[in-house]
Amino acid sequence: MHAQQSAVQTPAGIVALSDEEAGRGHLYRLIGRLLARAPSTKELANTALLSGDDSEIGQAISSLATIAAKVDAATVEREYHDLFIGLGRGELVPYGSYYLTGFLHEKPLAKLRGDLSRLGIERADSVKEPEDHIGAICEVMAGLILGTFGVPAPLETQKAFFEAHMAPWATHFFRDLEKAKSSVFYAPVGRLGRAMIEVEEAAFSMV
Numbered sequence: 420m421h422a423q424q425s426a427v428q429t430p431a432g433i434v435a436l437s438d439e440e441a442g443r444g445h446l447y448r449l450i451g452r453l454l455a456r457a458p459s460t461k462e463l464a465n466t467a468l469l470s471g472d473d474s475e476i477g478q479a480i481s482s483l484a485t486i487a488a489k490v491d492a493a494t495v496e497r498e499y500h501d502l503f504i505g506l507g508r509g510e511l512v513p514y515g516s517y518y519l520t521g522f523l524h525e526k527p528l529a530k531l532r533g534d535l536s537r538l539g540i541e542r543a544d545s546v547k548e549p550e551d552h553i554g555a556i557c558e559v560m561a562g563l564i565l566g567t568f569g570v571p572a573p574l575e576t577q578k579a580f581f582e583a584h585m586a587p588w589a590t591h592f593f594r595d596l597e598k599a600k601s602s603v604f605y606a607p608v609g610r611l612g613r614a615m616i617e618v619e620e621a622a623f624s625m626v
Contacts, residue, residue, distance in 0.1 A: 436564075436571060443619075444564035446476070450612050451557030453605075454513065455548075457499035460492045476618065479611035486604050494604075501601040510601050511592070515551035518588035527551060531584050535559070538580075540568055553592055556584055557612075578623040590616045 436444070449466075452458070458466065467488035471477030503509040512518075516525040528551045535541065535550060540559060542550055550556075563572040563580060572580075590613055596602060597609030 436566075440564055440571070444561045446611075446615055447557045447561035447564065450608065450615065451554045451561060453554075453608050454557065455552070455554030457496040458487075458492065463487045463490065463492055463495065475614040476611060479607050479614055482607035483604075483611060486607060490604055498601055498604055502596070502599060502605060510599050511595055513553045513592060514549060515553070515556065515584060515588055516549070518592055524549065527584075527587075531556075534580065534583060538563075538568065538572075538576075551584070553589065553612075556589075560585070574623075574626050578626050581619060581623060585616065586620060 467484050469480050469484040471480030502511055503513055514523055516523050516527045519527045528549055531551050562568045563577050593609045593612035597606055
């Protein structure tokens with residue numbers, strides 16, 4: 420995902436983010452990238468360096484780091500294939516339309532595309548997956564928070580996007596990922612995503 424160049428103008432200067440907002444954005448980016456594709460050896464090594472606190476999110480991060488230190492990229496690539504690609508289809512189908520309607524390329528995808536267009540965000544030419552892939556949606560949330568598409572989006576904009584395109588199905592997906600038969604490396608990714616959604620729902624309820 421990237422910004423349409425004509426749609427967003429970045430003002431002079433640097434927009435400062437609080438540590439909390441930066442942390443939210445980087446967590447979404449981590450989850451999004453791990454779900455968009457299997458991690459490389461370097462990405463696994465970086466993931467193994469993460470540490471967490473005693474919160475649910477922190478414990479999920481610690482579990483993910485522990486497993487990342489024990490597996491190799493080829494093993495995780497096979498797991499990713501079994502989970503999301505498979506022969507015909509993977510164990511899970513990581514698209515909003517599928518979770519909400521049972522079919523791909525349905526109204527949830529059309530609504531998402533409309534909202535992305537209004538935000539000045541379009542799919543990169545190199546990306547062939549529909550925009551309602553869970554990894555892509557996490558990347559959009561990261562971009563809205565971190566200002567990847569121009570400047571950090573207001574909380575109201577973040578909330579509207581989250582409630583329209585993540586809240587209706589993401590928790591279900593992450594629970595499925597956490598419990599999937601093929602999930603080893605991706606089990607704590609599912610736990611992390613589920614915990615993140617729960618925290619976000621609570622926080623956005625106060626906006």
